[in-house]
Amino acid sequence: xxxxxxxxxxMPAVYAGHISQVVWLHPPWAQQISEGKHHxxxxxxxxxxxxxxxxxxxxxxxxxxxxxxDQLENQKPLNLHVILINPxxxxxxxxxxxxxxxxxxLKLNTDDTASTVSASSSVVPGDLDRSTxxxxxxxxxxxxxxxxxETLSECSASSSLRNGECPIREVVKDVCQVLQKGDxxxxxxxxxFFSVKNPFKETYTQTEYELLQELYNFKKPHRNATEExxxxxxxxxxxxxxxLEAAFADLCDNDDEETLQKWASYPGMKPLVxxxxxxxxxxxxxxxxxxxxxxxxxxxxxLPHHVSTEEEIEGLIQSVEVLLKDMxxxxxxxxxxSSLDDYCPSEQVDIIQEKVLNLLGSVYGALDVHLDYSGTxxx
Numbered sequence: 001x002x003x004x005x006x007x008x009x010x011m012p013a014v015y016a017g018h019i020s021q022v023v024w025l026h027p028p029w030a031q032q033i034s035e036g037k038h039h040x041x042x043x044x045x046x047x048x049x050x051x052x053x054x055x056x057x058x059x060x061x062x063x064x065x066x067x068x069x070d071q072l073e074n075q076k077p078l079n080l081h082v083i084l085i086n087p088x089x090x091x092x093x094x095x096x097x098x099x100x101x102x103x104x105x106l107k108l109n110t111d112d113t114a115s116t117v118s119a120s121s122s123v124v125p126g127d128l129d130r131s132t133x134x135x136x137x138x139x140x141x142x143x144x145x146x147x148x149x150e151t152l153s154e155c156s157a158s159s160s161l162r163n164g165e166c167p168i169r170e171v172v173k174d175v176c177q178v179l180q181k182g183d184x185x186x187x188x189x190x191x192x193f194f195s196v197k198n199p200f201k202e203t204y205t206q207t208e209y210e211l212l213q214e215l216y217n218f219k220k221p222h223r224n225a226t227e228e229x230x231x232x233x234x235x236x237x238x239x240x241x242x243x244l245e246a247a248f249a250d251l252c253d254n255d256d257e258e259t260l261q262k263w264a265s266y267p268g269m270k271p272l273v274x275x276x277x278x279x280x281x282x283x284x285x286x287x288x289x290x291x292x293x294x295x296x297x298x299x300x301x302x303l304p305h306h307v308s309t310e311e312e313i314e315g316l317i318q319s320v321e322v323l324l325k326d327m328x329x330x331x332x333x334x335x336x337x338s339s340l341d342d343y344c345p346s347e348q349v350d351i352i353q354e355k356v357l358n359l360l361g362s363v364y365g366a367l368d369v370h371l372d373y374s375g376t377x378x379x
Contacts, residue, residue: 087315
C-alpha cells in the first residue's frame, strides 16, 4: 500500500500487528459479509508480496484476496464478527433504553469476540462495501496493548426491532464479550451507517448499471469447493478484473470503434460495446476510469442503497446510544462523514453529524472535537 484510505486501512493495520479483533455492526440493507464469526489469517503473499487473506467469504474471493495459508508469510490472525444492528422504534425508545441500558453493545469491531486476547479494540459503525479490490470497509479501532487492537465496525442498519430481530441486548452482550476489561479501543463511526446511497446509481442509467453488473459479475465457487477450487476461482477473478482494467485504460486513450471491438472480442466482454455506446450518447468524454471503479462494486452483491427517514435515523441513534452506554470509554473516537464521495446523502450529513456528536457528548461528557475536513476544531 502506497497510501491508505477509508475502504482499505483495516487489513494493513492487522498485518502491522495493531488490530486482531474486528466487529462489524451492520444494518439489514448492508449484507456484504455473511453473518457470524470469521477467523482467518492475513499475511504477505510470497508470490506477489501483496497483503492477502485466507478468508473464504465471497467478500474476499470476489476481490481476489484469498490465498492458501502456506502462501502467506508473516501471518497475523484476525477474528471478524459480523453482527446485525436494527434501529430502535422511536415510539418505544424509552422502553427499549430502559430494558437494555445494562446490556451494552458488543465489542465494536467485529474482528472477533475477544476475551483473552490482549489487544486493542476498534469499533466501527459504518458502511462496509465501498469498492476496489482492496477491502472496502470502515471500522473503529481501540488501542489497548501496544501494537494490537480489536476492531469493531458498524454498518448502516435500518430495520426496526418490531420483530425482535437481533435485539440490542444480545448485540450488547456479544460486544462486551469481545471488549476485555481494561482494553483500549478506538470507536470509528461512519455517518453512512445511518443513511447511505450508492452514488453510481445516480451517475449511470439503469441499463448502464446492469451492463456493468454483467461485465463485472463474480462467478462464485461451488458450495463445498476445495482449496484448489478456491484458488482457481480467485485466479479467474483476477484475470477478469485485469482484463477489464486494461480495457478501460485503453479506452481512456482511444475509445474509437476499433478499440472497442477489440476488447469486446474477449470472453465475457461483449456488453462493453452497448455500455460504451450508451455512455458516449450521454457524455462527450466518458470518464472510463470512474466507470471501472463503479464496475468494481458490481460483483456478487450491490452496494447498500438506503436513504433513511428521519425516524429511521433517530432509531439508529438510539440503538447506538444503548450500545455505548454500557461499554468502557474509548481511547479515541473517529468519525467519517463520507459526504464528498456521496455515500452519506449531502442533504442529511450535517444533521446526522450533529446527532452523533450530541450522542457522544451525552454518553462521554465534554468532547475535544477536531474537524479535519474544515481545517478547524471546536469544543
